[in-house]
Amino acid sequence: MKTIKTPRYDILIAKHTGMCFGVRQAIETTEASLAQGPASILGQLAHNPAVKSRLASQGARTAKLEGKTAPTQHVIITAHGASDRDRKRWHKAGYQITDTTCPLVRVAHAKLSKVVAEGYQPIIVGKAGHVEVRGLQGDFPNARVILHPDDIADLPHVKRLGIIAQTTQPIDRVRALVSEVRKQRPEAEVVYYDTVCHPTKDRQTSLHELCQAVELVLAIGGKNSNNTTQLARTARKLGCKAAHIESPDDIHEEWLEGISRIGITAGTSTLDESIHAITFRLQEIGESAHLLSQTTS
Ligand code: SF4
Numbered sequence: 001m002k003t004i005k006t007p008r009y010d011i012l013i014a015k016h017t018g019m020c021f022g023v024r025q026a027i028e029t030t031e032a033s034l035a036q037g038p039a040s041i042l043g044q045l046a047h048n049p050a051v052k053s054r055l056a057s058q059g060a061r062t063a064k065l066e067g068k069t070a071p072t073q074h075v076i077i078t079a080h081g082a083s084d085r086d087r088k089r090w091h092k093a094g095y096q097i098t099d100t101t102c103p104l105v106r107v108a109h110a111k112l113s114k115v116v117a118e119g120y121q122p123i124i125v126g127k128a129g130h131v132e133v134r135g136l137q138g139d140f141p142n143a144r145v146i147l148h149p150d151d152i153a154d155l156p157h158v159k160r161l162g163i164i165a166q167t168t169q170p171i172d173r174v175r176a177l178v179s180e181v182r183k184q185r186p187e188a189e190v191v192y193y194d195t196v197c198h199p200t201k202d203r204q205t206s207l208h209e210l211c212q213a214v215e216l217v218l219a220i221g222g223k224n225s226n227n228t229t230q231l232a233r234t235a236r237k238l239g240c241k242a243a244h245i246e247s248p249d250d251i252h253e254e255w256l257e258g259i260s261r262i263g264i265t266a267g268t269s270t271l272d273e274s275i276h277a278i279t280f281r282l283q284e285i286g287e288s289a290h291l292l293s294q295t296t297s
Helices: 021-036 049-057 086-092 103-117 131-139 148-155 171-184 200-209 228-235 272-296
Strands: 004-006 011-013 040-042 059-062 076-078 095-097 121-125 144-146 160-165 189-192 216-220 239-243 259-266
Touching: 021 049, 021 076, 021 095, 021 103, 049 259, 086 095, 086 131, 103 121, 103 131, 103 160, 121 131, 121 171, 121 189, 144 148, 148 171, 160 171, 171 189, 171 200, 200 216, 200 259, 216 228, 216 272, 228 239, 228 259, 259 272
Parallel strands: 011 259, 040 059, 040 076, 076 095, 121 144, 121 160, 160 189, 216 239, 216 259
Antiparallel strands: 004 011
């Protein structure tokens, strides 16, 4: 954990935080492609507006992954992956494809394929409608998605249940749901493959450490970033005040009143620049509060 001292509060940055290798590689590959010519990203490369505008400034266009046409002949599949059905459809339609699917998303697809091949009813612990989950279900339309214990009642009553997880789900939630499935379906044989990616786990573990040391956590990331939302939610569950912010403009100075230690964490699609900008702003606020205090005295 790195500590930055300010006159008013200390800022602690979580040991594991910010952009993961999967999103970083996807951005690098996309930027290299854009340097060669125009390309359309099928969906959002990362759930982060700063990334979107950076790529747009380099000429990236967008199209829907499930759509039929794109404004360029070259299309890019994002780190969240796609179903083989969508991949083949774009290929058949004559588009050149650059596939930046994260290797750890590919692991989730492979494990889902394994449970299906072995005759289990496939189950995904994840958020219905999330692009990664759509890709998984696109390959196996009979896969069921669960996120809460209440969802278990809707699962089919079959003898064999095979569970995997969306890569960015909090591991504690996934384990709790798997236990609950076993409890509610004692007659079924339940297999579980842990497909939560290690960058997500590392960020969650670091957040636990951070919450033991601070009173307020700022989770930095796009408002549509699922894993940043989860980081803020977990921090609250651990007893910290927490806010999910995207830029320095989102900081409310009243949040910082009476706080002596602020923790910083960031989602796996957050640019280093966003973390630096927010840390810098917190240092500025801390400094000006110190000067104000000197003037008052
Ligand atoms: S969050 Fe995990 S699975 Fe998703 S791109 Fe990053 S490393 Fe890969």
